[in-house]
Amino acid sequence: MSDLKDFLEKRVRVISTDARLFEGILQGYDKSTNIVLSDCIERIIYSEANEPNQEIEMGLYLMRGGNIVCVGEVDEEQDDELDWINIKGDTLKGTKNPL
Template sequence: MTSTLESYMNRMVNVVTGDGRIIVGLLKGFDQLINLVIEDAHERSYSETEGVLTTPLGLYIIRGENVAIIGEIDEELDKRVDLENVKAAPLAPIWIPQ
């Protein structure tokens, strides 16, 4: 997996964590345990009744054990999405953190 992550370096990524959070930002680093360093990170919180709430996080580290999915974002397409009008159910955790 690390060789695949290398192709995401310095690109905008979307990370879904095991507890259902969605973190978006620029991938600046990772290690063999898939610990991620995300620059200009922000969390996107979805709601069925309101638009997407975006919370800035700055430089952010996500522990590899909490990474469920990581993928590259098409920045041009992402800029065209009106997040204030996107409504969706929040993701449920895939496990309960202890």
């Protein structure tokens, strides 16, 4: 968790335990790795060529630490070259174990 301080006020990507992808500016976090993202969007990437990807604006978004798999800083230069609407990919599997 101490490494999150290096990401404060920077654009990050977050993958959740239910395989969702979020992107936003890290505004804060706590000892439980609960995080606050501003200007947050959720990216939905489809594997089917005929289904358009989506970007859903979430605004200010709070994520519980128990729902976070990883947080990484966005390389803005590399990100500018990506066409997120047309990228296709396989569906990620959730990371939670069945009860």
